[in-house]
Amino acid sequence: MGPARTALHTALAARLGHAVPVVPVGATDAAATLGDRGAPDPWAADRPGARVHLTASAVLIGPWGGDGTAPACGHCLAMRWQRLRSRSERDALETGGPDGPRPAGVWPLFTDHAYDAVAALCRALLDGPGAEPPATTAADRALPQVTRLDLTTLQVRTYPLLADPLCPGCAPPPAPAGPRPLFLAPRPKPDPDGYRLRPASSYPVPEEALANPVCGVLGGGTWTDVTSPTTAPVAGSVFVRGYAGLNDVTWSGQENAFSTSRTLAFLEGLERYAGTHRRGRATPVTGSFDELRADALDPAVCGFYDPRTYRDDPLVDPFDPDRAIPWEWGWSLRDDRPVLVPSRLVYYSAGLAADNFVFECSNGCAIGGGLEEAVLGGLLELVERDAFLNAWYGGARLTEIDLATVGGRATPAMAERAALQGYDVHVLDNRIDLAVPVVTALAVRRDGGPGTLSFAAAASLDPRAAVEGALSEVLTYIPHLSRQTEERRGELEAMADDFGLVRHLKDHAQLYGLPRMAEHARTYLRPLAVRPFGEVYRDWEATGRPRTGDLRDDLRAVIGELARAGHDVIAVDQTTPEQERMGLSTVATLVPGLLPIDFGWNRQRAPLMPRLRTALRRGGHRATDLAGDEIRMVPHPFP
Numbered sequence: 001m002g003p004a005r006t007a008l009h010t011a012l013a014a015r016l017g018h019a020v021p022v023v024p025v026g027a028t029d030a031a032a033t034l035g036d037r038g039a040p041d042p043w044a045a046d047r048p049g050a051r052v053h054l055t056a057s058a059v060l061i062g063p064w065g066g067d068g069t070a071p072a073c074g075h076c077l078a079m080r081w082q083r084l085r086s087r088s089e090r091d092a093l094e095t096g097g098p099d100g101p102r103p104a105g106v107w108p109l110f111t112d113h114a115y116d117a118v119a120a121l122c123r124a125l126l127d128g129p130g131a132e133p134p135a136t137t138a139a140d141r142a143l144p145q146v147t148r149l150d151l152t153t154l155q156v157r158t159y160p161l162l163a164d165p166l167c168p169g170c171a172p173p174p175a176p177a178g179p180r181p182l183f184l185a186p187r188p189k190p191d192p193d194g195y196r197l198r199p200a201s202s203y204p205v206p207e208e209a210l211a212n213p214v215c216g217v218l219g220g221g222t223w224t225d226v227t228s229p230t231t232a233p234v235a236g237s238v239f240v241r242g243y244a245g246l247n248d249v250t251w252s253g254q255e256n257a258f259s260t261s262r263t264l265a266f267l268e269g270l271e272r273y274a275g276t277h278r279r280g281r282a283t284p285v286t287g288s289f290d291e292l293r294a295d296a297l298d299p300a301v302c303g304f305y306d307p308r309t310y311r312d313d314p315l316v317d318p319f320d321p322d323r324a325i326p327w328e329w330g331w332s333l334r335d336d337r338p339v340l341v342p343s344r345l346v347y348y349s350a351g352l353a354a355d356n357f358v359f360e361c362s363n364g365c366a367i368g369g370g371l372e373e374a375v376l377g378g379l380l381e382l383v384e385r386d387a388f389l390n391a392w393y394g395g396a397r398l399t400e401i402d403l404a405t406v407g408g409r410a411t412p413a414m415a416e417r418a419a420l421q422g423y424d425v426h427v428l429d430n431r432i433d434l435a436v437p438v439v440t441a442l443a444v445r446r447d448g449g450p451g452t453l454s455f456a457a458a459a460s461l462d463p464r465a466a467v468e469g470a471l472s473e474v475l476t477y478i479p480h481l482s483r484q485t486e487e488r489r490g491e492l493e494a495m496a497d498d499f500g501l502v503r504h505l506k507d508h509a510q511l512y513g514l515p516r517m518a519e520h521a522r523t524y525l526r527p528l529a530v531r532p533f534g535e536v537y538r539d540w541e542a543t544g545r546p547r548t549g550d551l552r553d554d555l556r557a558v559i560g561e562l563a564r565a566g567h568d569v570i571a572v573d574q575t576t577p578e579q580e581r582m583g584l585s586t587v588a589t590l591v592p593g594l595l596p597i598d599f600g601w602n603r604q605r606a607p608l609m610p611r612l613r614t615a616l617r618r619g620g621h622r623a624t625d626l627a628g629d630e631i632r633m634v635p636h637p638f639p
Contacts, residue, residue: 005022008022008118009021016122021046023078024054026093030079030081031082047078051063053078053081057150058149059118060146060149061118061125062147062161063077066145072167073163073170084215084219084238090246110151114149117154121156135160139205139206139207143209146214148214157214159209159213160215163577165280173281181331184371187370188549188550195461197370218238218270218272219237230475233476234262234265241349242351243349243356251266251272270579274575274579275365277347278347278350279577280573280575280576281577282573285327287324289322295339297330299319299358301592302605304319306608308602313602315356320357323354325343328347332569333569334569339568342355344357344360346590361599364589369585371587382590383436384457384458386595386611387434388438391432393607393631394616394621394631396616398440398528400429400529401532401533414475418474422447423445425441425442427441432621433565434561437537438457439467440470441455441474442454444525448518451482452517453518455512456476457638461558463541500602504599508637517637521637545557567591567592569591570592573585593610595612597636612631613626
């Protein structure tokens with residue numbers, strides 16, 4: 001890399017008549033300043049101001065252009081570029097030891113016409129007024145741009161660049177120390193029966209900056225499954241470094257139109273981006289629970305694993321109240337006071353060896369057009385997963401909703417699409433002891449073949465939206481379940497014999513593609529009753545559902561329902577600088593004591609928690625508390 005960099009620097013100086021700094025990208029860890037990992041970056045001082053960057057196969061020119069409202073530097077570019085590399089390349093750069101990766105030869109190889117092309121681009125983009133960005137949306141055109149010259153084909157492509165909030169030079173100033181009160185403001189809704197302040201498509205989301213192969217915030221691109229016979233899926237993914245290595249984080253939208261799915265996919269990607277690591281202005285508080293207990297949430301209330309897990313799993317250790325760990329300031333919406341929450345429960349890909357007492361996931365994280373909208377979405381997700389787990393582990397028989405009585409056009413259309421794939425779909429009222437509508441959808445393959453069962457769930461203050469949401473989710477999975485079951489048949493059969501082999505998120509849902517696993521779901525296949533939609537939700541629609549037209553009242557209704565059940569409601573602001581620019585907010589919500597969703601049979605907290613024993617009785621599903629030997633100790637099928 002050194003000789004190629006020197007040669008390019010010399011060639012540009014000769015052609016342009018002045019020196020142009022050139023820095024390599026991909027030869028060392030551009031994010032080495034963020035922690036003790038990899039080799040030191042020898043170009044760290046030059047990287048922020050550099051506008052010509054050399055990779056193994058291309059020259060990147062920029063940042064250039066933009067309207068000045070969101071400046072970004074060369075260090076931002078290098079960090080964004082590095083996060084899009086393959087697993088092996090990232091591991092080599094970020095964990096390859098003090099000397100970093102070693103080149104296999106002299107690279108890249110330049111020709112005179114390649115030097116000429118780089119010089120021509122520098123003149124056009126850096127020395128003059130600049131070119132017009134090719135991006136199609138105003139949100140993307142307003143950003144600084146990066147132009148990539150492919151050294152093999154001389155193909156030129158330009159992409160928008162969002163500043164990286166972890167960049168040492170472009171990071172926003174830290175927030176003042178201490179908690180920030182979270183005030184719930186009035187939020188008049190355009191539709192009294194809706195729960196979004198604005199259409200998802202109305203936010204200035206720079207989609208090209210979020211997904212492109214050079215500096216995409218959320219990944220190198222998106223893929224659209226035009227062959228899907230049930231929904232219109234759009235998805236993307238990126239590797240995120242967590243405490244257990246690099247994880248493939250996927251984000252997606254599954255609606256009935258590709259344009260809607262694409263918008264929702266980007267919003268989910270932004271939510272995951274905020275929830276995997278701290279990227280905002282907040283600074284964690286470090287201390288032990290014993291030191292901070294006056295202000296701190298006791299993590300035991302959120303659940304721990306079985307002692308055998310801590311004994312046998314090398315990635316987790318028991319919680320130690322005397323050990324210093326990082327904490328985040330949250331706000332109790334029930335008690336209107338600040339609360340310290342373990343960082344491990346807020347940022348689910350971050351973590352230290354000191355706080356590895358649990359593996360958390362995105363449960364309860366949500367994005368919205370304001371804190372109120374985001375908090376409502378997060379709480380509904382927590383209620384949904386809690387209800388699903390109570391019914392599953394508690395072996396509850398639920399009431400099925402007659403799909404023919406739901407009304408609207410979406411439900412019968414989705415049922416017909418499932419039928420064309422050989423599945424019957426059922427929806428069940430999954431409320432346990434909370435009044436908020438929760439629906440579980442179950443798709444059953446008619447002939448009992450591989451891909452036998454598929455589950456999904458949704459919660460909403462609008463019960464029809466909950467039905468449609470659960471159906472949309474389950475329809476996304478069924479076209480692929482038979483193939484996935486056959487491809488992994490041997491693995492899945494082994495899991496059915498030994499639940500300890502269920503270790504990953506995908507294992508839970510795919511296990512129920514096996515026909516033999518249907519016996520464990522017999523309570524869902526034999527519902528308590530089948531009732532009309534209007535009858536199931538008559539009381540909720542008459543007296544439970546708020547009708548004020550203010551989203552704050554909807555949120556307060558959910559908070560009140562949880563508080564009456566004995567639970568605190570905590571929100572932690574995860575909003576990143578990029579999201580602030582788009583008018584979006586992201587939060588992590590926590591309701592200590594609700595059953596948390598976990599993946600991996602050895603890492604299940606729900607079967608050990610007090611709520612599992614009492615919730616079914618409180619909700620009128622049984623006369624007594626659940627005894628230990630009555631728990632359905634079978635991996636849940638939640639996807």
